[in-house]
Each structure stands twice: as C-alpha cells, then as structure tokens.
Amino acid sequence: MPGLTAPSNYSQEPPRHPSLRINAKEPFNAEPPRSALISSYVTPVDFFYKRNHGPIPIVDDISRYSVFVRGLVECPKELFMADIRKLPKYEVTATLQCAGNRRTAMSKTKTVKGVGWDVSAIGNAVWGGAKLSDVLELVGVPNLTTTTSSGGKHVEFVSVDKCKEENGGPYKASIPLIQASNPEADVLLAYEMNGEALNRDHGYPLRVVVPGVIGARSVKWLESINIIAEECQGFFMQKDYKMFPPSVNWENIDWSSRRPQMDFPVQCVICSLEDVNVVKEQKITISGYAVSGGGRGIERVDISIDGGKTWVEASRYQKPGLPYIADDISCDKWAWVFFEARAEIPKNTEIVAKAVDTSANVQPESVEVIWNLRGINNTSWHRVQVRVGHSSL
Ligand SMILES: Nc1nc2c(c(=O)[nH]1)N[C@H]1C(S)=C(S)[C@@H](COP(=O)(O)O)O[C@H]1N2
Numbered sequence: 001m002p003g004l005t006a007p008s009n010y011s012q013e014p015p016r017h018p019s020l021r022i023n024a025k026e027p028f029n030a031e032p033p034r035s036a037l038i039s040s041y042v043t044p045v046d047f048f049y050k051r052n053h054g055p056i057p058i059v060d061d062i063s064r065y066s067v068f069v070r071g072l073v074e075c076p077k078e079l080f081m082a083d084i085r086k087l088p089k090y091e092v093t094a095t096l097q098c099a100g101n102r103r104t105a106m107s108k109t110k111t112v113k114g115v116g117w118d119v120s121a122i123g124n125a126v127w128g129g130a131k132l133s134d135v136l137e138l139v140g141v142p143n144l145t146t147t148t149s150s151g152g153k154h155v156e157f158v159s160v161d162k163c164k165e166e167n168g169g170p171y172k173a174s175i176p177l178i179q180a181s182n183p184e185a186d187v188l189l190a191y192e193m194n195g196e197a198l199n200r201d202h203g204y205p206l207r208v209v210v211p212g213v214i215g216a217r218s219v220k221w222l223e224s225i226n227i228i229a230e231e232c233q234g235f236f237m238q239k240d241y242k243m244f245p246p247s248v249n250w251e252n253i254d255w256s257s258r259r260p261q262m263d264f265p266v267q268c269v270i271c272s273l274e275d276v277n278v279v280k281e282q283k284i285t286i287s288g289y290a291v292s293g294g295g296r297g298i299e300r301v302d303i304s305i306d307g308g309k310t311w312v313e314a315s316r317y318q319k320p321g322l323p324y325i326a327d328d329i330s331c332d333k334w335a336w337v338f339f340e341a342r343a344e345i346p347k348n349t350e351i352v353a354k355a356v357d358t359s360a361n362v363q364p365e366s367v368e369v370i371w372n373l374r375g376i377n378n379t380s381w382h383r384v385q386v387r388v389g390h391s392s393l
C-alpha cells in the first residue's frame, strides 16, 4: 500500500460542516458565514475556509508516507513522518488568506475569472510542525542561505492532487530559499492545526504554511521539496495568482510580465454586519478582522458611519483582555487582529472600515482602481449598508 495517493474523482471526499457556504462543489471550495469568523480568534477547523483544486488526497498507510527533499543540495533525503516529528516542534499562530478573498465584490465592477468568494476566504489557526529551515539543514542547507553551492535559489513544494489547471498534474508552488531557510520567517511543515492532526481538507498528513503570504503558496498534501535554480514553473505560480493593472484583459495579457504574488496587502472586513442590514437600534457594534502580509502589524483601523466622510478609530485586540501592540513580540506577528467600535448610526447609512499597517500602507478607497482580470487582492475599503427600522429593505 502506498502512503499518499490522489483520487481522480470526487467519490471519496471528507465530511464537511453544513454551515459552510459552498462556492464550488468539485473541487470543493467553501467559506463560513462572516459572523462565525469573529466568534473566536483561533478559527475552529470546521469553519476554516477550504480551497481546493482537485479531489482530496488519501493516506493509505501513514508509516509509508514520506517527503523527498532533493534538487540542488548536498545530501538529498527521504523523510518519513517519524523523521519530521523528531525535529523541534513549533506552534505558529498564522492567518491564511486566499488571494481571491472578496472576489465576488470585485466582479461587480467587471467580470473576473475565478471562484467567487465573499469575505471569509480567510482563517487564523495555530499550526504545529517542524520549521522548514530545520528540514533544510538536514540536507546540508544552512540557515539564511540565498544560493546553495550548486545554484539553488528557490524551494519548490509539490503535492499529489490532480488539478485540471496542471492537466491532471499536482499542485505546486515555490518560495525563495532565503525565506525558506530563515528560522524567523516561521515557514512550517505543519502536521497539526489547532492542536490536532491536520484533517484531509487542510493537507493531512503534512502541509506547508508560509506565514504572511497568500494562501496559494502553502501547499497541502506535501509530496516533495525541490531546491531549484529558478522559481517554480507551475500553473499557479506562472499563470495564476499574479496581479495585473486594470488595463490588462484576456486579449493582451502577458503572464511573463508580472511576478507571482507573495505577501498579501493590508486588509480589513466588517464581520458583524452583512452587505445590507436592517437593525433595530441606532447604537450598534461594528467588529471584524484586520491583517497585513509580511508580518506587518495593524497600526490602526478606522471606521466611518457616514460613507467615509468622517472617521473614528476602532479598538484592536488579538486575545481578549490583552492589549494589542503592533509589531511587539508579545503579539502574534503573523495573525489577524480583531477590531471593534460602538457607534450611534444615522437612520440610513453606509458603514466603512479601512486598516493601516505598520508600514503605513492603507487600503484603497475603491475596488474599481484595483480591478484585475483574475479578481485577486480585493482589499478596497469594506462597506456595508445599514438602515434602522423594522421592515425588510
Ligand atoms: N496541494 C494543494 N495545495 C494547496 C491548494 C490546492 O488546491 N492543492 N490550494 C492553495 C490555495 S489557493 C489556498 S488559498 C490554500 C487554502 O488552504 P485551506 O484549504 O487549508 O484553507 O491552500 C493552498 N494549497
């Protein structure tokens, strides 16, 4: 019996929570209701968004499962689960966000290609596993290596799932070797999520977690790690998850002209309200999540109850009762921040939220100016409509 295999149809999918909103059935893509996201700082596994490009792989025999680490390194190795568990175990709280989060809202400006997502293609988990920098040391790559002696500059992660974008081949992606071999970058080969073994949807038995980077680089169901000279040439690196200017369309697109998206931009979303709401009282609580890529903290979240004319600052927290201090070691560097503001709202209004990260990056005001044909990185100001009343709108 082999270790990890990939089915070619959807007859062996795992069970999923009924409250998930299904955006595509096969491959399975689903997100929780937005209100579920702010009910806990660490997102329960059941409510964590699921983003797949093929049927979910299956482990037949975990004792036979292994990861090959090879390519431009001195001593390539085949590592079994036991070898990976022998390495020091780290727990990193990190927010994973799909670059397609909020795509549906972008497609209202002009059609985009890709699975439609509301605002919940994001979740925060405690990932447990070995550091990739420790694994690389096992094959002779010291910490903080830019280039190996044989010219390796990138670390490619290859899975086993059968993706139609890869003509039935596996999902793959790469990150720069300098990031992979930096212990401070906290890149993990994770076997646990929120203190339990990963489940099948999230990459059992082993996945990569690249904190601060779009979810697409955190390869699930890891089969091999290749140290290579050039960036991974797979579909999801070269023909997807790239950001283009609004002028680029499907006729004039030149994929090679842009770099694969890595760090995600500053983002925030109101989760205590739907897009359109009727509330009973004028005094309401406005809360949600804010997060930025690259380990940048959240400096501020501004809330407007008059469509963006005037602003108040929301309070921010990660763990209730503990102050959040952006970029301080006491806080979870790779994780989202919740915000909250109480406000007395006019009878009929638009509520807006925008976040500022510790590099003073601010979300763009409108989705139109960042529209792109693949519908990625919609980080425009988050707006919801509210009316005080009793009847439906
Ligand atoms: N093997 C494999 N890894 C993958 C994917 C995939 O389809 N196959 N999807 C990627 C994308 S686009 C995202 S956003 C995240 C989603 O991780 P999750 O399903 O655990 O939330 O996994 C990434 N890793």
Ligand SMILES: [Mo]
Pocket (backbone or CB within 6 Å): 051, 097, 098, 099, 100, 215, 216
């Ligand atoms: Mo994604």
